[in-house]
Amino acid sequence: MLADVRAGRVGMLFNGYGVAGARRAQAAALDSRLGIPLVFAADVIHGCRTIFPIPLAEAAAFDPDLSERAARAVAREASAGGLHWTFAPVVDVARDQRWGRVAEGAGEDVYLNCLLAAARVRGFQGLDLRRADAIAATPKHFAGYSAVRGGMEYAAVDMSDAELRETYLPPFAAAFAAGAAATMASFTDVGGIPAAANRRLLTDILRGSMRFAGLCVSDYDADRELIAHGVAADEADAARLAILAGVDMSMQSGLYNRHLPALVDSGRVPVAAVDRAVRRVLALKEALGLFDDPYRSLDVRAERRETRSRPIRALAREVATRSIVLLRNEGDLLPLARDRRIALIGPFATDRANLNGPWSFAGDAADGIDLASGIRAHAPALVVDDGADPARAAAVARGADVVLLAIGESGDMSGEGNSRTSITVPPAHQALAEAIAATGVPMVVLLRHGRALVLEGAVRDARAILATWFLGEQTGPAVADILFGVREPTGRLPVSFPLADGQQPWSYDRKATGRPAPDDDPAMPGRSRWRDAPDRALYEFGAGSGYTRFALSDLRVPATVARGAAVVVDVALRNVGARRGAALVRVDIHDVVASRTRPARQMKAFRRVVLDAGETRRVTLSIAHDDLALVAADGAWRVEPGDIDLWVDAGPGARIAGRFRVEG
Structure with missing residues (x-):
C-alpha cells in the first residue's frame, strides 16, 4: 500500500484507524512526486471508539440539537484517531423495513430526515472544517437508494420524478444547505441507469438543480459494478461512464488509476472532465487544511485525550436513554419498584456482542455494558436466565413478580446486505415469549432491533414493551434508568x-x-383492503408515551394565511398525570384539494415540552410557508391556494384538529 501512496496512485485511505499508521502513510504521500497529502476517511456512522445508538434509534429522540451534539462528540473522537472524513450521515428516507440499512438513517418521515441530516452535518463539520476536531460529512446515498424493490439490498429503484423530488431529495438538500463537503453516489440502478453512471442524477440534478459544489465519491467498487449491471462492457468503459456521469473519486476499484490515462489519450474522456474531478478532490483537502498542515488530526496526545473520554461516554448514555420508546404500558406496570422480584430472561440478558448493531467501526464489544449489569445497579437481587431452555426459563419466571424479556434482532440481522423477507422476531425468541406468557407473570419486552418489527402473539400482547434498538455501549444503564x-x-x-x-x-x-x-366496515368488498389484516400499523410513526399523560385544548390557528407567510399554531398543553414529563407536540397537515394527490398526513413541525404534574403551558409552533409546497402537476414547486387540514398531537389521547386556508 505505501508503495502505491509514494507513487501518487492513492488520494484517500479509508476504514483504517489510529494516528501512528496514518502518520506513516501521510509521510509516504508527502514523498510522492507532487506531495499531495492523503485524506483519511471511514464509515463513522454512530460512533468511532465510543459507540452511540444507531442513527435510527437516535432519531427517536426527535431532537436535532441532541443529534448535532452527538455528531460533534463523535467527530472529536474520530479526528483525534486520525480521521478527516466520514461517509455519513445516511439520509435515505426509509419506508420499507425489510431493507437492512433502515438502521443507519432517520426513518420514514421527510421532515425529520431533513432536520437530522442538517444537524448531523453541522455536528460532524463544526464551525470550521480546518479545525483539527472537524471531519467532512458525506450525506448518502444519492439518491433514492432506500426505495429498492422488495427491500432487497442493491436492487433496482424506479419512481416518479415527483416522488424523487418530494421524498428522497429534500434530506440531501438540507444537508447541502448545512454545508456538507461531499456526497456519495448509491450502488443502485435508478430508473434504469445505475447511479455511478447516471449523468441525470449526478450532474443535471446534483450539480444543476441542487447546485452542489462539493465532491462526489462512488460507493465501494460501484464503478466496477457497472459491468455486472450490464451498462459497461469492461473496466475501461465503466471508468468512462463514471467520470462522465460526475463521480469525482473512485472508491476501492482502482479503475480510474488503471484506465483514465488511456481514456484521455484516446479522446474517449475529455481532459476537462478529469480536471473537474481533480479540482473537487483538491478542494476538499484544501477545505480540511491539509495543504497547510498534512499532519492535522494526527496528534497522539489528542488521540489519548479524546478516545473514550468521560464526556463522550456520558453523552452516549444520554442519547441512549433519550432513544428508548415506551410502546405499551398496560396497567402502568412501569416504572418498576426496586423491591420487586425481577427476572431478566432472554438471549440478550448478558449479551455484549449485539449491543452496538451494524457499522460500529472501531468500537469494542468488551466496552459495552449489558442489560444485566445495568439493571443490577438498581436491583441487586436480579435473577438472570439466558432463555436457551424455555421450560427452565418459565420456572425462573414463576419465582418472579415481573419478567424482563430481552429478545429481538442480533446485530447481523440489520445493516448493509441484511434485508429480510419477514421482519418478525426470531422464532426461538417468539417461542420463549410464549412460554413466559403462559406463566401469567407480568412481562416487559425489551426489544432489540435495527428496524421496525412485526410483533405477534405474546410479544405483541406483553404488559409492557420498550423499543430499545441497538443502543450502543451504554445499553444497560440507559434501559435501567427507564x-x-x-x-x-x-x-x-x-x-x-x-x-x-x-x-x-x-x-x-x-x-x-x-x-x-x-372505518365501520373495513371488510367491504371492492374497497382498498387486505383480506387478512387491517389497513393500519400496529404502532405508527410518532407512537410512544411516557409515565404521565397530556391533554390539548384551545387550539388557535389563523383562518387564512397570506402568500409567503408562516403558519403559526398555538395550543394549550396540560400535564394531566402525577409525574413531571415531556410531551412531543407535533403538527401534521393535509392539503384538502391539490393539483396532485397528497399524503393523508405530513408532519411539518414539532417541539419537545417538559411540564410538571398539573402544569399548563401554551405552546407555539410555526410552519414555514415553503413547507406547504408540493411538486405541482406541471412539475414546478408551488404552494397552491386552498384549504389545509391540521392536527396537533401530544401523545396517546391528546389530539386536536383545525383548518386554515392558504390565499392565492
Whole structure:
C-alpha cells in the first residue's frame, strides 16, 4: 500500500484507524512526486471508539440539537484517531423495513430526515472544517437508494420524478444547505441507469438543480459494478461512464488509476472532465487544511485525550436513554419498584456482542455494558436466565413478580446486505415469549432491533414493551434508568411498526385511494383492503408515551394565511398525570384539494415540552410557508391556494384538529 501512496496512485485511505499508521502513510504521500497529502476517511456512522445508538434509534429522540451534539462528540473522537472524513450521515428516507440499512438513517418521515441530516452535518463539520476536531460529512446515498424493490439490498429503484423530488431529495438538500463537503453516489440502478453512471442524477440534478459544489465519491467498487449491471462492457468503459456521469473519486476499484490515462489519450474522456474531478478532490483537502498542515488530526496526545473520554461516554448514555420508546404500558406496570422480584430472561440478558448493531467501526464489544449489569445497579437481587431452555426459563419466571424479556434482532440481522423477507422476531425468541406468557407473570419486552418489527402473539400482547434498538455501549444503564423511573421515556417512533410483513412498504404519510374502506366496515368488498389484516400499523410513526399523560385544548390557528407567510399554531398543553414529563407536540397537515394527490398526513413541525404534574403551558409552533409546497402537476414547486387540514398531537389521547386556508 505505501508503495502505491509514494507513487501518487492513492488520494484517500479509508476504514483504517489510529494516528501512528496514518502518520506513516501521510509521510509516504508527502514523498510522492507532487506531495499531495492523503485524506483519511471511514464509515463513522454512530460512533468511532465510543459507540452511540444507531442513527435510527437516535432519531427517536426527535431532537436535532441532541443529534448535532452527538455528531460533534463523535467527530472529536474520530479526528483525534486520525480521521478527516466520514461517509455519513445516511439520509435515505426509509419506508420499507425489510431493507437492512433502515438502521443507519432517520426513518420514514421527510421532515425529520431533513432536520437530522442538517444537524448531523453541522455536528460532524463544526464551525470550521480546518479545525483539527472537524471531519467532512458525506450525506448518502444519492439518491433514492432506500426505495429498492422488495427491500432487497442493491436492487433496482424506479419512481416518479415527483416522488424523487418530494421524498428522497429534500434530506440531501438540507444537508447541502448545512454545508456538507461531499456526497456519495448509491450502488443502485435508478430508473434504469445505475447511479455511478447516471449523468441525470449526478450532474443535471446534483450539480444543476441542487447546485452542489462539493465532491462526489462512488460507493465501494460501484464503478466496477457497472459491468455486472450490464451498462459497461469492461473496466475501461465503466471508468468512462463514471467520470462522465460526475463521480469525482473512485472508491476501492482502482479503475480510474488503471484506465483514465488511456481514456484521455484516446479522446474517449475529455481532459476537462478529469480536471473537474481533480479540482473537487483538491478542494476538499484544501477545505480540511491539509495543504497547510498534512499532519492535522494526527496528534497522539489528542488521540489519548479524546478516545473514550468521560464526556463522550456520558453523552452516549444520554442519547441512549433519550432513544428508548415506551410502546405499551398496560396497567402502568412501569416504572418498576426496586423491591420487586425481577427476572431478566432472554438471549440478550448478558449479551455484549449485539449491543452496538451494524457499522460500529472501531468500537469494542468488551466496552459495552449489558442489560444485566445495568439493571443490577438498581436491583441487586436480579435473577438472570439466558432463555436457551424455555421450560427452565418459565420456572425462573414463576419465582418472579415481573419478567424482563430481552429478545429481538442480533446485530447481523440489520445493516448493509441484511434485508429480510419477514421482519418478525426470531422464532426461538417468539417461542420463549410464549412460554413466559403462559406463566401469567407480568412481562416487559425489551426489544432489540435495527428496524421496525412485526410483533405477534405474546410479544405483541406483553404488559409492557420498550423499543430499545441497538443502543450502543451504554445499553444497560440507559434501559435501567427507564425501567426504574430514573428517567422518563421520551422517545417516539421514527418508523411505523406494521401489523404484517405484507404491508411493506409502509409509512404514516401514505396516500388515500379512490376506494377507501369505511372505518365501520373495513371488510367491504371492492374497497382498498387486505383480506387478512387491517389497513393500519400496529404502532405508527410518532407512537410512544411516557409515565404521565397530556391533554390539548384551545387550539388557535389563523383562518387564512397570506402568500409567503408562516403558519403559526398555538395550543394549550396540560400535564394531566402525577409525574413531571415531556410531551412531543407535533403538527401534521393535509392539503384538502391539490393539483396532485397528497399524503393523508405530513408532519411539518414539532417541539419537545417538559411540564410538571398539573402544569399548563401554551405552546407555539410555526410552519414555514415553503413547507406547504408540493411538486405541482406541471412539475414546478408551488404552494397552491386552498384549504389545509391540521392536527396537533401530544401523545396517546391528546389530539386536536383545525383548518386554515392558504390565499392565492
